Amino acid sequence: MSDAVLDTLTRQEYPHGFVTDIDTDVIPAGLSEDVVRLISNKKGEPEWLLDWRLKAYRHWLTMVEPKWARVTYPPIDYQKIVYYAAPRSSKEGAPKSLADVEPELLAMYEKLGVPLKEREILAGVAVDAVIDSVSVATTFKEKLASVGIIFCSFSEAVREHPDLVKKYLGSVVPSSDNFFAALNSAVFSDGSFCFIPKGVRCPMELSTYFRINQADTGQFERTLIVAEQGAVVSYLEGCTAPKRDTNQLHAAVVELVALDDAQIKYSTVQNWYPGDREGKGGIYNFVTKRGKCAGRNSRISWTQVETGSAITWKYPSCILLGDGSVGAFYSVALTNNYQQADTGTKMIHIGKNTRSTIVSKGISAGHGQNTYRGAVTIMKNAEGARNYSQCDSLLIGDQCGAHTFPYIEVKNSSATLEHEASTSKIGEDQLFYCRQRGLSAEDAVSLIVNGFAKRVLKELPMEFAVEAQKLLGVSLEGSVG
Amino acid sequence: MNLLEITNLHASIEEDGHEILKGIDLVIRPGEVHALMGPNGSGKSTLAHVLSGRPGYVVTQGSARFLGMDLLAMPAEMRAREGIFLAFQYPVEIPGVSNTYFLRTAVNTVRKHRGQPELDAIDFLALLDEKAKLVEMEETLLNRSVNEGFSGGEKKRNEVLQMAVLDPKLAILDETDSGLDIDALRVAASGVNALRDGARGMLVITHYQRLLDYIIPDFVHVLSDGKIVKSGDKNLAKELEAKGYSWIEKEPPATASAVAGAAAR
Numbered sequence: 001m002s003d004a005v006l007d008t009l010t011r012q013e014y015p016h017g018f019v020t021d022i023d024t025d026v027i028p029a030g031l032s033e034d035v036v037r038l039i040s041n042k043k044g045e046p047e048w049l050l051d052w053r054l055k056a057y058r059h060w061l062t063m064v065e066p067k068w069a070r071v072t073y074p075p076i077d078y079q080k081i082v083y084y085a086a087p088r089s090s091k092e093g094a095p096k097s098l099a100d101v102e103p104e105l106l107a108m109y110e111k112l113g114v115p116l117k118e119r120e121i122l123a124g125v126a127v128d129a130v131i132d133s134v135s136v137a138t139t140f141k142e143k144l145a146s147v148g149i150i151f152c153s154f155s156e157a158v159r160e161h162p163d164l165v166k167k168y169l170g171s172v173v174p175s176s177d178n179f180f181a182a183l184n185s186a187v188f189s190d191g192s193f194c195f196i197p198k199g200v201r202c203p204m205e206l207s208t209y210f211r212i213n214q215a216d217t218g219q220f221e222r223t224l225i226v227a228e229q230g231a232v233v234s235y236l237e238g239c240t241a242p243k244r245d246t247n248q249l250h251a252a253v254v255e256l257v258a259l260d261d262a263q264i265k266y267s268t269v270q271n272w273y274p275g276d277r278e279g280k281g282g283i284y285n286f287v288t289k290r291g292k293c294a295g296r297n298s299r300i301s302w303t304q305v306e307t308g309s310a311i312t313w314k315y316p317s318c319i320l321l322g323d324g325s326v327g328a329f330y331s332v333a334l335t336n337n338y339q340q341a342d343t344g345t346k347m348i349h350i351g352k353n354t355r356s357t358i359v360s361k362g363i364s365a366g367h368g369q370n371t372y373r374g375a376v377t378i379m380k381n382a383e384g385a386r387n388y389s390q391c392d393s394l395l396i397g398d399q400c401g402a403h404t405f406p407y408i409e410v411k412n413s414s415a416t417l418e419h420e421a422s423t424s425k426i427g428e429d430q431l432f433y434c435r436q437r438g439l440s441a442e443d444a445v446s447l448i449v450n451g452f453a454k455r456v457l458k459e460l461p462m463e464f465a466v467e468a469q470k471l472l473g474v475s476l477e478g479s480v481g
Numbered sequence: 482m483n484l485l486e487i488t489n490l491h492a493s494i495e496e497d498g499h500e501i502l503k504g505i506d507l508v509i510r511p512g513e514v515h516a517l518m519g520p521n522g523s524g525k526s527t528l529a530h531v532l533s534g535r536p537g538y539v540v541t542q543g544s545a546r547f548l549g550m551d552l553l554a555m556p557a558e559m560r561a562r563e564g565i566f567l568a569f570q571y572p573v574e575i576p577g578v579s580n581t582y583f584l585r586t587a588v589n590t591v592r593k594h595r596g597q598p599e600l601d602a603i604d605f606l607a608l609l610d611e612k613a614k615l616v617e618m619e620e621t622l623l624n625r626s627v628n629e630g631f632s633g634g635e636k637k638r639n640e641v642l643q644m645a646v647l648d649p650k651l652a653i654l655d656e657t658d659s660g661l662d663i664d665a666l667r668v669a670a671s672g673v674n675a676l677r678d679g680a681r682g683m684l685v686i687t688h689y690q691r692l693l694d695y696i697i698p699d700f701v702h703v704l705s706d707g708k709i710v711k712s713g714d715k716n717l718a719k720e721l722e723a724k725g726y727s728w729i730e731k732e733p734p735a736t737a738s739a740v741a742g743a744a745a746r
Contacts, residue, residue: 432535433573435557436566437587437643438594447586451577451626 016271026085029216031078033057036186039084043155043189046162056175056185063179069342070371070403071311073247073284081249083187085217128153128192128208130221138192140204150195151206154222157193164195168226172255172292172319180251180286180313184220188253191221196231196262205461207236210252212272212283218249225255227262229295234265234461247275247310251286260295260322265303267460268316269468272308274475279338279367282310289316290346293325293354301328302345303459305468307475310339315373317346320354320382327356330456332468334449334475335368335400344374344405349385349415358389361453364400365476375407378415385415393423394452396445396476446473482549484651484682485509485532489543492531501527503707504543509651512679516693516718517686519704520726525686526570528704529655532684533567534560547651562594564650568640568657575627580639581609583627584646591647612645616672634665641672651682658692670695690722703729 027038036057040050065076128138128151144151150161157165175185192208212219227233250272256264266289275282285308291300302316318327329345347356362370376387393402404421426448434444450457450469457465485508492502501524509515519525531538532545534557545552552560575583588608589599600608613623616638628636637657644652654673658666673696677683685696693701693715701717702709703726711717711729721729 427573428536429571429573430575432557433569433575434587436533436535436561436569437583437647438558438561438590439587440558440590443586443590447578447583448575451575454577 016273024085026082026217029080029082031081031083031187035083039187039189042084042086043158045158048166049158052170052175053186056182057187059176060179060182060186063182065179069313069373070369070405071313071340071342073311073340076249076284078183080216081218082216083218083220084189086189128206130190130192130208130210144202144204144206147200147203148197149200149202150193152193154188154191154193154224157224161193161195164226165193165224168224168255168257169222170255172257172290173253173288178288181253181288184222184251184253184288187218188220188222191252192223192225194223194225194233194235196225196227196233198228199230200228201231202233205234205236207238209238212248212250216246216248218251220250221252223252223254224257225264225266226257227259227264227298229259230261231259232263234267236267236269236461236464238269238271245281247282247284249284249286250309252288254287254289254316256291256300258291258293258295258298258300258325261297262295263299264291265301265461266291266316267464268302268304268306269460269464269471270304270306270308270312271471271475273310274308274339275310275337277337277366279310282339283308285309285312285314287314289314290319291317291327292319293322293327293351295325296322296351297324297326298322299326299328301326301330301459303330303456304332304343305453305456305460305471306331306333306341306343307471309341312339312341312343314343315345317348318356319348319350320356320385321350322354323351324353325351326354328459329356329358329360329374330459331360331372332363332453332456332472333361333370333372334363334472335365335370336475337366337368339366340369340371342371342373344372346375346377347387349376349378349382349387352382353384354382355386356388358387358391359455360389360391361456362391362393362402363396363449363452363472363476364393364402365396367399369401369403371403371405373405373407375409376417377408378410378412378417380411382412383414385412387415387417389417389419391419391421392452393421394449395423395425396449442473442476445476449473449476483508483546484511484513484548485552485684486546487532487543488545490528490531490540490545491542492527492538492540495537495539498539500541501538501707502531505704505707505709507702507709509682509684511650511682512677513700514677514683514685514696514698516696516698516701516715517684517704518688518690518701518718518721521688523704524707525688525704526655529567529653529684529686532560532653533557533565558590561647562591566644566647566649566652568637568644568652568654570655570657570659572628572631572636572640574629574631576629578627579624580627581606581623584609584643587643588646609646612642615645615675616641617668618642633660634662634668637661637665637669638672641669645672645676649681651684652676653684653686655686656688657685658687658689666692667695690718693718705729 036053138152173181196202258264272283293300300318306312320327327347333341333343335341360372364370372391378385391404431444449472487505487507490502490505493500517525540553585605698715701713703711
């Protein structure tokens with residue numbers, strides 16, 4: 001683009017980049033069977049879980065890091081990563097109530113805008129707060145328990161509900177699934193567990209707020225959500241991390257299980273530290289998310305707004321096993337400066353009359369590289385399966401890139417698939433039109449981008465849609481001079 | 482005070498340095514409607530772009546003052562907030578952004594700049610409703626994305642609607658008649674006429690005389706090769722229609738600028 005307006009790329013400071021000074025229990029860097037045992041021991045886990053971890057670890061040793069994604073980064077030294085860090089106060093196990101949570105931690109979450117004091121919450125959102133390797137607080141537990149819902153840290157679930165964990169852990173993402181999932185299975189430290197019993201509609205939004213605080217620490221959390229017959233739940237996760245010059249690894253696993261007629265709506269607003277303007281630092285976000293529509297007419301939808309991380313590698317997917325089950329993937333991925341994102345979904349149609357919808361909106365600015373990678377697979381017995389895919393890319397400036405790799409595999413001739421794709425550029429014309437009506441260049445970009453992403457943003461729970469809109473604006477601030 | 486005062490304005494295309502405007506002099510006082518005519522490539526749209534601050538042009542000589550302010554030193558959005566409105570020849574589409582939301586954002590940005598309180602949704606809709614009637618705009622178009630899927634006529638009416646809502650001090654209409662059939666032209670023109678109020682200045686750029694049957698100008702200027710070569714009253718447009726632009730191009734420019742000067746005074 002000829003104009004100077006789009007050439008000058010600067011960036012607003014990442015607002016969540018502070019470090020909180022808390023006394024932290026950190027184990028030495030490095031990975032071995034002993035480290036896996038140490039983590040399991042610190043968490044006081046039962047024998048079966050240690051065995052599960054060790055099996056995953058031994059399998060991981062035989063695997064190689066995947067290289068097919070359209071992202072480049074220097075080799076990761078897995079022996080330089082710290083695999084466990086916990087605020088000292090939670091050394092003896094998670095605090096019993098909010099009163100036991102360290103004031104510094106409460107202050108940190110307050111600064112991040114995450115409300116942990118229940119009485120202050122108007123919208124009625126239950127929060128599980130995870131810092132580094134452990135969950136430090138979960139709100140509204142009692143209220144949820146009164147309708148039979150279990151919402152707690154993963155560690156607590158292992159202690160209090162071992163049968164449920166044993167039944168569903170690894171049932172959607174096996175420990176040998178892929179390199180990063182295997183690593184997570186070996187060293188995962190905490191995360192959220194959520195169980196909605198038969199026929200219960202969860203009365204409030206559930207959310208987990210992930211925060212990396214400690215330097216050189218990897219974050220490896222697992223989330224497991226099970227919705228029994230006819231249960232309905234909406235779940236949201238948010239993520240931030242301090243600004244650091246070094247890259248930090250985040251390799252999470254999320255498993256969703258929906259039984260007959262159950263519905264799970266999973267929304268993510270991912271704002272890990274993206275690195276600075278020159279591409280220094282930032283989180284490596286290698287995440288495996290998968291949902292299994294195990295029952296008839298069950299529904300799982302993934303909505304993600306990905307604005308952070310130096311590298312994003314994630315493909316929230318749906319296995320549409322039950323007849324008549326429905327999967328959806330709505331995504332906005334934004335890359336600015338030197339961020340790289342390779343993200344998309346897999347829709348695997350196994351049951352009859354299964355349906356899936358994919359709407360992907362990629363926004364690239366600065367030197368950002370944005371890739372949509374998706375697969376739609378229609379298996380042999382998936383009579384009457386349908387898929388609709390839409391992949392749109394928006395470019396801001398002339399140094400960035402957008403790439404689309406849609407894979408389609410159809411083994412049943414009764415399937416209907418539609419695919420639409422477009423690439424557009426925020427032109428000088430659009431910008432000038434807005435500015436001629438009085439809008440600043442930055443407000444104009446924010447308006448155009450939000451219009452572009454609207455179809456996805458409206459899938460977010462109301463309370464978070466507004467936040468996500470602002471986040472898109474902030475992440476692009478300074479992308480036009 | 483003069484609304485707009487352009488003196489010896491020279492401007493070139495930034496990319497290749499090609500000079501388009503070669504010394505424009507023009508004065509618009511409050512309430513006056515000036516028509517700017519001229520053959521293709523004479524610089525009509527370039528003048529509209531330079532006055533409204535579109536990137537891509539370099540002013541090499543001369544000045545433009547708007548209500549005494551140095552217009553050329555202001556970024557495009559400041560010019561808009563101070564009251565310059567450009568009705569685009571080719572209005573731009575903004576997918577996913579509703580027309581109503583866009584306009585309300587613009588109005589409140591301008592109001593904020595003027596120190597007026599922002600309009601809430603209810604007050605804004607009342608204003609929009611009133612102005613939409615001026616250009617016979619259907620409600621469905623207000624809720625659609627900005628200009629997306631609009632016909633040529635709908636886009637131009639939308640420009641006039643935006644002008645009515647934003648209430649500018651100086652409106653520049655860049656070939657608002659181009660691509661319009663006679664009915665659409667009538668609707669757009671009557672919208673513009675409703676906004677003539679003795680205070681607002683207008684610069685109506687057109688290639689054809691027919692728009693000026695509906696919007697009767699106080700002054701007509703003819704632009705040729707980057708200069709105003711002839712100025713007069715509404716009859717000049719009719720004379721042009723009869724004789725064609727080649728008639729003007731043969732005239733010596735010195736006489737023309739003397740007339741333009743007289744018209745300005």
